Amino acid sequence: MRAPAARGGGVRHALLCLTVLPMGLFRRRKQDPTSLVDRFEKGATPADTALKAGVEAVADGHLAAGVVLLGETRQDPELRSCRMGALADAAIGRSRQIADLAALESHNPDLWAWLGDTIVLEAWAIRGGGYASTVGTDRFKVFWSTLESAYEPLMRAVKLFPEDAAPWETLMWFGLGMQRERETLDGYWEELTARCPTLWMGHWARLQTVSAKWTGSHDEMFAFARDTAERAPRGSLLTGMVPLAHFEFWLSEERRLIDAGRGAMALVKEEVRRFGGEHLAEVKAADDKWRRDMRPHLYDIGAHHLFGGFYARNIMDDDAEERARWHLSRVGNRVAAAPWDYDGGDPVENFIKVLQKLRLPLP
Structure with a gap:
């Protein structure tokens, strides 16, 4: 099985079929794509100046910026899903700092959800994005050990903010990595859709779950x-x-x-x-x-x-x-x-x- 695309998916080997246009004598040659990359930004959502600044701050160790951004999303599941993913990605390698902050602000569900999501991404980074056959036994052990530690903070987030769909989205990726029984994965999906039946990234996770490469x-x-x-x-x-x-x-x-x-x-x-x-x-x-x-x-x-x-x-x-x-x-x-x-x-x-x-x- 292969790591999921939306949460830490790796390089895929495929053939890009491109139509070759006739090159006339006076036709301008296409620019090399590598020379044009700087004109583009990666992202499936519109540019968000506040989030970009927050991501940069979190990557530099200033976690307070992430706390503020997540606190603004409690009434908007799509925005919360988007920001949670971006900030967790920025915080890879800093889960212990988030854990320390969560211990100080133990009643803040944003911190526990962020901590769980960050740990999940850290675990997938350890595993890598390739098929299971390319992942060694020792790396799998570290992957599972790291991933398992995400469960408790995610459950604390659920308890503190029962209406939140975000922890259940993260639990879907957690469950795939931990090779949970299909019944458990279906339960995560039901909990998510009970809170937000139209969550885009939630549906993405579910499609991965029911695909042939997973369950x-x-x-x-x-x-x-x-x-x-x-x-x-x-x-x-x-x-x-x-x-x-x-x-x-x-x-x-x-x-x-x-x-x-x-x-x-x-x-x-x-x-x-x-x-x-x-x-x-x-x-x-x-x-x-x-x-x-x-x-x-x-x-x-x-x-x-x-x-x-x-x-x-x-x-x-x-x-x-x-x-x-x-x-x-x-x-x-x-x-x-x-x-x-x-x-x-x-x-x-x-x-x-x-x-x-x-x-x-x-x-």
Whole structure:
């Protein structure tokens, strides 16, 4: 099994299928993507000046900035999920400092939730993002020992702030790493949706949980994605679970084909098939449901990347190309990790190549 994409996923080996445009005598050469990377920022949400400053402060050891930012999110589950993840990532290696602060402010649920999330990310950093077969026995022992210590602070956060969905989102990643029984993982999901039935990153974690690489199957993953899209109200970006499921499937399928010794052309041919036909029609239907009455959402940029990235795989379809251009022209200079980290290498460079392929202006 492979480390989850949204919480510490590592480099993925895949083949990026790019259409080569004819190079006329007077056509300007495309710039090397590596020379353009500085124009972009990583993130699936709009630029947040306060969060950026807080992340930098926490990384420098000034934890009070993180406490203030989290304290502002108790009535906004999506914002809380976003900030919790960013601040936990910034605090990797500083969990003991957060624990000391939580001991002093023992009635603050933000600190306990942050501590638990940080420990989970520290554990995944120890494990690495590769498949389980690439992780040695000793590293697994340290991983599990570290990860297990996240449970108590997360439970304290739950007790102090029962309405909070954030600890349950973290517990889903905790449960995957600890190889908890499926019944336990399902329970975490039920607790999360009881508090926030539309949490974007919660649905992302659930899709990973029911995927073939973890506790489910391809069929169960697609059933979850399709059911989510069907149940989502018109205008909800949760329909983006459909293209996400297709990317997850292709990651698994491509690895199978590579292991079977299939050549590059066979991979390209299969990729075109997987991102066309009935699969393309399904994604278009999910896209149409979102776009028909699009409701502003914190993770709109992330969903635009998923839909746009899917369509960019099959621009021989004129409508798909137009849809790719429409979605990717709305993300500005913000680059979400998915789907561009499914292609190996640097996600920003992969995104720039697609912008060039689609002849979209660079920021």
